[in-house]
Amino acid sequence: xxNTSENVAAYNFAYLDEQTKRMIxxxxxxxxxxxxxxxxxxxxxxxxxYGWGTGGVQLSAATLTPxxxxxxIDQGADDTTNAVSIRKxxxxxxxxxxTERTQEASVIQxxxxxxxxxxxxxxxxxxxxxxxxxxxxxEPSEVETRKMHELSEYGLMHxxxxxxxxxxxxxxxxxxxxxxxEGRYVMDPSPIPKFDNPxxxxxxxxxxxxxxxxxxxxxxxxxxxxxxxxxxxHPFDPSKADAPCALCGDTHSYLDEVITDDAGTRMFVCSDTxxxxxxxxxxxxxxxxx
Amino acid sequence: MHETTLExxxxxxxxxAAHAFRAxxxxxxxxxxxxxxxxATPPAxxxxxxxxxxxxxxxxxxxxHLTGAHDSQAxxxxxxxxxxxxxxxTPAEATFAIGAWExxxxxxxxxxxTARYPDRSATLIVEMDALDTAGARLTGPGIASSTTxxxxxxxxxxxxxxxxxxGLDFYFTAGDQIAAIPRSTQLEDA
Numbered sequence: 001x002x003n004t005s006e007n008v009a010a011y012n013f014a015y016l017d018e019q020t021k022r023m024i025x026x027x028x029x030x031x032x033x034x035x036x037x038x039x040x041x042x043x044x045x046x047x048x049x050y051g052w053g054t055g056g057v058q059l060s061a062a063t064l065t066p067x068x069x070x071x072x073i074d075q076g077a078d079d080t081t082n083a084v085s086i087r088k089x090x091x092x093x094x095x096x097x098x099t100e101r102t103q104e105a106s107v108i109q110x111x112x113x114x115x116x117x118x119x120x121x122x123x124x125x126x127x128x129x130x131x132x133x134x135x136x137x138x139e140p141s142e143v144e145t146r147k148m149h150e151l152s153e154y155g156l157m158h159x160x161x162x163x164x165x166x167x168x169x170x171x172x173x174x175x176x177x178x179x180x181x182e183g184r185y186v187m188d189p190s191p192i193p194k195f196d197n198p199x200x201x202x203x204x205x206x207x208x209x210x211x212x213x214x215x216x217x218x219x220x221x222x223x224x225x226x227x228x229x230x231x232x233x234h235p236f237d238p239s240k241a242d243a244p245c246a247l248c249g250d251t252h253s254y255l256d257e258v259i260t261d262d263a264g265t266r267m268f269v270c271s272d273t274x275x276x277x278x279x280x281x282x283x284x285x286x287x288x289x290x
Numbered sequence: 291m292h293e294t295t296l297e298x299x300x301x302x303x304x305x306x307a308a309h310a311f312r313a314x315x316x317x318x319x320x321x322x323x324x325x326x327x328x329x330a331t332p333p334a335x336x337x338x339x340x341x342x343x344x345x346x347x348x349x350x351x352x353x354x355h356l357t358g359a360h361d362s363q364a365x366x367x368x369x370x371x372x373x374x375x376x377x378x379x380t381p382a383e384a385t386f387a388i389g390a391w392e393x394x395x396x397x398x399x400x401x402x403x404t405a406r407y408p409d410r411s412a413t414l415i416v417e418m419d420a421l422d423t424a425g426a427r428l429t430g431p432g433i434a435s436s437t438t439x440x441x442x443x444x445x446x447x448x449x450x451x452x453x454x455x456x457g458l459d460f461y462f463t464a465g466d467q468i469a470a471i472p473r474s475t476q477l478e479d480a
Binding site: 012013014018019021022023025026027028029030031032033034035037039040062063064065066067146147149150182184185202206219220221222223224225 | 303304305307308309311312314315316318319320346347348349350351352405406407408409411413430431432433434454455459472473474
């Protein structure tokens, strides 16, 4: 026990050194001042591999105060490896309280989902972002994509969505669906399902996005207007699996498809585990939808 | 060395700075809303809020431009001891600038970022006698419909917004109060 507390004392609050936090904090403020614009920052090596949320972890470390209650979700779930290890990381290095309840959390770090429960103005949502540049798969050069953002030259993105329609008859992009922020910057909302895109707009909480490997931070202040790109004759459709949750019967939440045997049997369950558990605790079950 | 130089920093730097940053972030994310910011006790004429903000955000990477009464030996030494931030001789070199509005203008001299990197711009900390939520009408990101805030020079801030996405970001401080108007905020006469 003594040994453990000595080890904990050896960490600065929330792991990062103060100079690093100041650098990240300045980037967050510039990101909030220019919504949707990707601010470069000097991303640090974290004690986890790139791709495991190092950008989100650095944002959390720079944002957390000792009074915060942290929730971490991975694809909506609180109990997956990534979520559990990041939660434990901050329990150990910042000694802060954690929770699995969306309403109780003041800071929520997320990988690829926005919680079903509407967020409040006392909450901060921190996204883990793999590729922050929405144009990257269309234009590999950072010099070129910077120029495209400078000139608001987003025709290439519309061509990409049009090609979806030409090939599939509808816009087949189903996650990391590009959005435009306040009519200016086109932004990657991180690989959230497009079902979650409408939750980004006019959200009461501060939303921060961190890409560790790509060394970019961007942000949405509360009540920012965020529009998913579309066409007049092919309007944006925040689709989800057409089924109720097999556990709580919710017909409005985003669902995961779970294969239950090797004969092709499947079930659809809420991706947001807290949402599903809260509903079941309140007496809802799969009969609800019937 | 001034007698107050070594005093007045954060007592528990990581935790005090975390609380202070939360106030700075909430202010910048919700333009015109007044937040409470304390932690540092800087030498006069620095306000508690401005001193805490400098300790939270400034270090060797951020040249600070002091203007007017804030360009005193006591403030210089306090800033140097607690943050290590170099002094910017001219506004053009500044990452942060601090002073009363009359000392900070003209705004045209500060870096507003480039078209490709609009984040490479200065943040101005305007020391005020008091913060007042009656005044110009603000709209834009961070504001649900509209809000009001008293600004020292409406035309100058409107001109700054017209540069968006380039431009300057402003903190207004008085005592332990802080509010912000980033470049994204539209202002009009209420």
